[in-house]
Amino acid sequence: MKELKDILEKKGYIAKLFNNSKEACEELLKDIKIDETIGIGGSTTILEMGIWDILKERGHKVFWHWKSENKSEVLKLNLSTNVYLSSVNAITEDGIIVNMDGTGNRVSSTIFGHEKVFLIIGKNKICKDYKAAISRIKTIAAPKNAQRLDLDTPCKYTGKCEDCNSPQRICNVEVVLHRKPNGTNIFIYLIDENLGF
Numbered sequence: 001m002k003e004l005k006d007i008l009e010k011k012g013y014i015a016k017l018f019n020n021s022k023e024a025c026e027e028l029l030k031d032i033k034i035d036e037t038i039g040i041g042g043s044t045t046i047l048e049m050g051i052w053d054i055l056k057e058r059g060h061k062v063f064w065h066w067k068s069e070n071k072s073e074v075l076k077l078n079l080s081t082n083v084y085l086s087s088v089n090a091i092t093e094d095g096i097i098v099n100m101d102g103t104g105n106r107v108s109s110t111i112f113g114h115e116k117v118f119l120i121i122g123k124n125k126i127c128k129d130y131k132a133a134i135s136r137i138k139t140i141a142a143p144k145n146a147q148r149l150d151l152d153t154p155c156k157y158t159g160k161c162e163d164c165n166s167p168q169r170i171c172n173v174e175v176v177l178h179r180k181p182n183g184t185n186i187f188i189y190l191i192d193e194n195l196g197f
Contacts, residue, residue: 001123001190007095008188012180015188021049024120024189029058031118031187032083039078040064041086041106044148045120045196051085065105075105084114087196089141090125090133097177098133100142102170111181118187122195130176137161142171144197 001017008015018024028051032038038060040046047066055062063081068074078084086106090098097119101107110117127133138161146156146168153169154162161171180186 001126001192004091004093004095004126005190011095011178013095013186013188015190018189018191020193021191021195024191025049025051025054027189028118029054032060032116034059036082036116037061037080038063038083038085039081039109039114040066041078041084041109042066043085043087043106043120043196044145045087045122046085048195049120051120075103078105078109079113081114083116083118084109085118085120086110087120087122088125089137089197090127091121092127092129092133094129096130096133098130098137099175100137100171101173101175102168104173107173107175110186111175111177112184114184116185116187118189120189120191120195122191122193124194125196137171141197145170148197 005015005017016027038055040052040062052062052064052067063074063077065071065074088097088099099107127136142161143155143159146153151168153166154164
């Protein structure tokens with residue numbers, strides 16, 4: 001993970017290492033100012049870490065469609081926040097970040113429109129290369145998310161991507177970050193724990 005941190009820093013990211021999610025949450029409160037608004041993308045990592053509750057208790061305006069009955073309104077509000085929090089589907093040992101989305105809201109917010117983006121990544125998301133990253137998405141992330149959401153997609157039942165045409169397909173959009181996009185400060189928190197899908 002130290003080698004990956006060094007690679008990410010050379011690619012323009014602000015990379016930090018943590019032994020556990022508690023340490024990462026404490027650092028997050030230092031990196032986010034009290035007056036900054038926060039949007040959160042769909043992420044079981046964020047959910048498992050309890051970040052929503054921590055930020056709400058601190059007094060932030062936090063927008064997360066997982067915690068709202070008006071999903072479409074919150075997705076729009078997310079576009080105008082100072083800060084955006086998410087995880088990733090996979091990251092390669094040479095620092096390539098790979099994400100897939102059904103709607104595209106999460107992947108678009110990780111690359112443009114926010115002053116700060118935080119990508120919080122457990123060690124289970126680290127893959128050897130791009131091919132392994134895609135395999136991880138197709139055999140772990142997508143099927144588990146389809147099961148969690150109780151979607152009517154083949155991967156929910158087979159446990160692997162079938163490149164389906166289902167209306168509920170959740171891998172319609174792929175974004176690959178080779179380096180940090182211009183104009184956004186991207187913080188990458190690498191955590192020595194298994195987190196999320």
